[in-house]
Amino acid sequence: MRSVVAYGGGIPSNTRRWGEFVIHRLLLYCVLLAVVAGAGMLGGCAVKLAPDYDKAIFDGLTKINEDAMKLFASAQSGAASFGTRERAYVAVLGELDAVQVQVASRGTPTPPALLTRLLTTIGDQEAKELVNQALIPPTAGSIVSLRNIMANTQRTDRNGRLSRARADFFKEAFATQMAQALTYEKALQR
Amino acid sequence: MATLPKPGEIVAALQEAASNSINRDITTVGGFVKDQLERIEALGLKLIDMIAAGEFEDDPEEIEVFTGILKDLVTNFTNTLRGLTVVLIEKVWNAVVDALWGAIEKAAGIPLPRP
Numbered sequence: 001m002r003s004v005v006a007y008g009g010g011i012p013s014n015t016r017r018w019g020e021f022v023i024h025r026l027l028l029y030c031v032l033l034a035v036v037a038g039a040g041m042l043g044g045c046a047v048k049l050a051p052d053y054d055k056a057i058f059d060g061l062t063k064i065n066e067d068a069m070k071l072f073a074s075a076q077s078g079a080a081s082f083g084t085r086e087r088a089y090v091a092v093l094g095e096l097d098a099v100q101v102q103v104a105s106r107g108t109p110t111p112p113a114l115l116t117r118l119l120t121t122i123g124d125q126e127a128k129e130l131v132n133q134a135l136i137p138p139t140a141g142s143i144v145s146l147r148n149i150m151a152n153t154q155r156t157d158r159n160g161r162l163s164r165a166r167a168d169f170f171k172e173a174f175a176t177q178m179a180q181a182l183t184y185e186k187a188l189q190r
Numbered sequence: 191m192a193t194l195p196k197p198g199e200i201v202a203a204l205q206e207a208a209s210n211s212i213n214r215d216i217t218t219v220g221g222f223v224k225d226q227l228e229r230i231e232a233l234g235l236k237l238i239d240m241i242a243a244g245e246f247e248d249d250p251e252e253i254e255v256f257t258g259i260l261k262d263l264v265t266n267f268t269n270t271l272r273g274l275t276v277v278l279i280e281k282v283w284n285a286v287v288d289a290l291w292g293a294i295e296k297a298a299g300i301p302l303p304r305p
Contacts, residue, residue, distance in 0.1 A: 047283055050277045134272060165245055166245070168236065172236070176226065177262075
């Protein structure tokens with residue numbers, strides 16, 4: 001439990017400690033989630049730890065991915081100017097904001113009542129916070145990152161500094177982030 | 191007349207329920223992890239190449255934008271993995287609960303309200 005206390009204050013700035021922080025947090029989440037599920041079992045009820053699949057969110061992300069890849073292809077070719085892509089940047093950023101609203105309105109599952117009572121009785125505030133954190137779906141964070149990548153691509157393009165190398169990097173980063181979001185959303189189809 | 195299960199019968203049923211519910215998901219998660227790590231590694235190497243090629247010579251502060259994107263990708267990767275783990279745990283536990291309820295119903299010979 002020493003590591004839990006050590007990393008309780010948030011993500012450390014030191015890179016090495018940050019890696020240790022991620023590993024410790026993942027292990028801790030697994031243990032706590034097993035407890036959550038166990039509490040559900042003891043309570044004799046089916047546990048619900050993740051949100052329902054929402055086809056509109058999945059389809060929205062898929063559409064954004066298609067639009068963004070077309071935009072990146074244009075930027076990578078270097079054949080057209082920023083002016084011809086300006087509206088496409090605004091459209092993709094707007095689509096990302098729209099899906100973010102849908103994700104926010106979907107809500108987050110609450111921990112099983114028995115576990116909440118158990119943790120309240122024990123009085124372990126940190127464990128309660130970690131359980132709540134573990135139940136936060138990752139999609140909202142992915143969309144924030146997708147928006148950041150697209151906004152940086154737009155800014156770099158507008159400033160005339162979108163070299164082939166930078167365009168390649170932004171495109172691959174966007175695709176990697178999108179793969180995370182789509183994999184999670186698809187996993188909710190259970 | 192209710193039939194009592196033989197020793198180990200319920201455990202076998204629970205084990206089967208757990209395995210059936212996650213076999214495909216484990217493969218999916220394994221593929222996701224490998225794909226993500228390869229992609230993130232490739233991006234890291236690309237950034238090193240860009241720096242070595244002098245891409246940021248006239249605006250070194252811009253490097254922080256790219257390293258920031260890499261950091262976000264790693265953080266969100268671990269969060270996504272955690273999210274997928276949550277879904278897996280939920281599936282396994284509900285499958286086990288369902289199998290257990292079924293076994294009790296069979297042994298008791300009466301229908302029980304589903305959890």
